[in-house]
Amino acid sequence: MAAILLNLFCNPRARQPSPEAPDIAFAAPEAQERVRRFHHTLPTYQPTPLVALDQLARALGVGRIWIKDESKRFGLNAFKGLGASYAVCFTLADHLDMPPPLNFADFSQPRVRKALARLTLVTASDGNHGAAVAWMAAQLGCHSKVLLPHGTIAARLDAIRAFGGETIVIDGNYDDAVRRAARQADDQGAFLIQDTAxxxxxxxxERIMQGYLTLLDEALxxxxxxxxxxxxxxxxxxxxAASLQAYLVKRFADQRPLLVxxxxxxxxxxxxxxxxxxxxxxxxKGALETRMAGLACxxxxRPGWEILRRYADAFASARDDLAEAGMRRLAFPHPPDPPIEAGECGAVSTGCLCHMMQSETAQDGRKQLGLGPESRILLISTEGATDPDAYRRTVHRFKDDASAGR
Ligand SMILES: Cc1ncc(COP(=O)(O)O)c(C=O)c1O
Known part of the structure; x- marks a missing residue:
């Protein structure tokens, strides 16, 4: 029997009136504006490309498809710098009594630089968030230490070390690394910059989630x-996902797009x-073995759970095959759609959409989500080829199959 590639659960609560109201004030329009202004002060800030995939839309029988390509974010190959930059700068500005508004240029004052040189940022990561924290630490002149799960590949360690970050690979999974990082930060009087609450x-x-608001702000x-x-x-x-969901609820209320x-x-x-x-x-629990390293959590x-269980429209559980199929689809598009380099986590949104539109077994899900000729779909590609060897194996080895299988 063929393996099931995708399981989908549609959330009956998403559109129902409910007394449950998780706190999403962090995504209010004023906060969106504050975060946007801060990101604009970063010297390497530029909106990432939003690419229309018109031929793919035609092939799948949907109205439009766009993909937000986060491989181009701050030269980090993933979206994580948005959250790390805002959370780190906000936290350190608070610690150093720097007056608002938050402006990256203020961190170059000599008094501030001197104080920063004595500080250490600690985090746990599957790779991309750690690289973003190390990048910010390097920009600010402070130290960084990143704890990673067992089995983390060399390319991810190198990406952190390239910014002077110390890497520690633990004997445990991502969730164990988070607990260890929290203990280390506590013991060593360092700043824990974690995306898990x-x-x-x-x-x-919460600051990290606020940082991510800019992604959707740009795309819209x-x-x-x-x-x-x-x-x-x-x-x-x-x-x-919770940050984008909160943004949608705040800005569009009941008229918001469906979020999968x-x-x-x-x-x-x-x-x-x-x-x-x-x-x-x-x-x-356990080893959480998946090629989608950033999703191995x-x-x-906690806030993610509260927000998404209340408002997200659907939850999909996708096998690695869909991520790999997505990588090939994006690498070898139907011309004139441009090729996009997406790593496993980045490509899984595309792989899922293609599967939902083309597989007989996905008919029910397609119907439940109302996917069809009127749909205008925004795919978030969160990373480029952060595991270059795997990217080569997945994409280039299958070049001919990918072209033939369109
Ligand atoms: C490339 C990539 N995509 C998506 C995610 C998922 O983000 P979150 O952990 O906030 O759900 C991560 C997290 O590490 C990631 O690295």
Whole structure:
């Protein structure tokens, strides 16, 4: 029997009136504006490309498809710099009593530089967030230390070390690394810059989610007057998906596009928890083995869980095959669509959409989500080829199949 590539759960609560109202003030229009202004002060800030894939839309029988290509973000090959930059600068400005508004240029004052040189940032990461924290530390002249799960590939360690970050690979999974990082930061009087929140550790994860608001802010501005009907967003701890979801609720209320949360099947904690009623978190334990390294998280961030269980329209649990299929689709498009380099986490949104539109087994899901000729779909590609060897193996080895299988 063929393996099931995608499981989908549509959230009956998403559009129902409910007394449950998770706190999404962090995504209010004033906050969106504050974060946008801060990002504009970063010397390397530029909106990432929003690319229309008209031929793919035609081939799949949907109205329009756009993909937001985060491989171009700050030269980091992933979207994470948006959250890390805002959270780090906000936290350190607060620590150093720097007056608002937050402006990156203020960190070059000699008094500030001297103080920064004594500080250390600590985080746990599957790779991309760690690289973003190390990048920010390097810009500011402070130290950084990143704890990573067992099995992290050399390319991800190198990306962190390139910014002078210290790397420690632990004997455990991502969630173990988070716990270890929290203990180390505590013991060493360092700043923990984590995207996962838990009771008593909420402020910095919230700043990280605020940083991600800029991604959607840019994409909607780039789309002009057109509003997407659907967003497909990859999900690890759920900080990104929850940030975009909160943005949509704040800005569009009931008229908001549908948001589909996509997890790796090997770490599909949201999907399992929602399937089981959505009342409590069912963590996924063990090695969390998936090619989508950034999605290998077995426990959600608390606010992510509260926001997504209440508002997200659907939860998809996707096998690695869909990420790989997505990578090939994007690398070898139907001309004149341009090629896009997307790593596993980045490409899974495309792989899922293609599967949903083309597989007989996905008919029900397609119908439930109302995907068809009227749909305008925004895919978030969160990374480039962050594992270059795997990218070569996945994309180039299958070049002919990919062309033939269009
Ligand atoms: C490339 C990439 N995409 C998506 C995600 C998921 O983001 P989150 O953990 O906020 O759900 C990550 C997280 O590390 C990532 O690195």
């Amino acid at each position: 838990w009771e008593g550790y909420e402020a910095i994860p 501005a780039q789309m002009g007057d057109t509003l997407p009907t659907h967003l497909f967003v990859p999900c690890g701890v759920g900080a990104l 949360v996509i997890e790796a099947a090997a770490a599909d904690c949201y999907y399992r928890s929602m399937r089981a009623g959505g009342w409590e978190v069912i963590p996924v 077995g426990e959600p961030t």
